[in-house]
């Protein structure tokens with residue numbers, strides 16, 4: 001009976017380090033997988049956010065050598081928006097600028113009008129007049145003295 005107890009005790013004592021080693025392996029393996037996943041994630045993330053070689057190498061180096069400590073640092077230091085975001089924002093801004101350049105406004109009410117309008121649709125201000133030459137119908141500014149297309153004098157028009 002005594003021998004059995006000692007045997008059982010020594011048996012469980014012998015098993016304890018084995019168990020710890022197994023747990024250690026599992027934790028180690030888990031850490032290794034997390035490390036690999038983190039490197040993959042950071043690689044994809046930083047490539048979508050910057051095209052700078054330095055930024056990419058720095059982020060990857062930080063993740064490879066200080067995997068878990070670097071994550072909060074990386075999240076703070078990484079560019080806020082992706083290259084795609086910046087590209088789309090730039091396109092939007094260019095579109096707005098292009099619109100502003102081509103758009104003119106009514107001299108009276110200052111609301112946007114188009115180059116080929118005879119009257120302001122907002123305030124009914126007469127913006128231009130039609131050339132009186134029957135086969136021309138060019139839109140003429142009031143300041144022009146002749147029609148640029150057919151040469152009819154502005155005196156005849158006005």
Ligand SMILES: [Zn+2]
Pocket residue numbers: 106107108109110111120121122123124125
């Ligand atoms: Zn107007």
Ligand SMILES: [Zn+2]
Pocket residue numbers: 131132133136137138147148149150151152
């Ligand atoms: Zn004309």
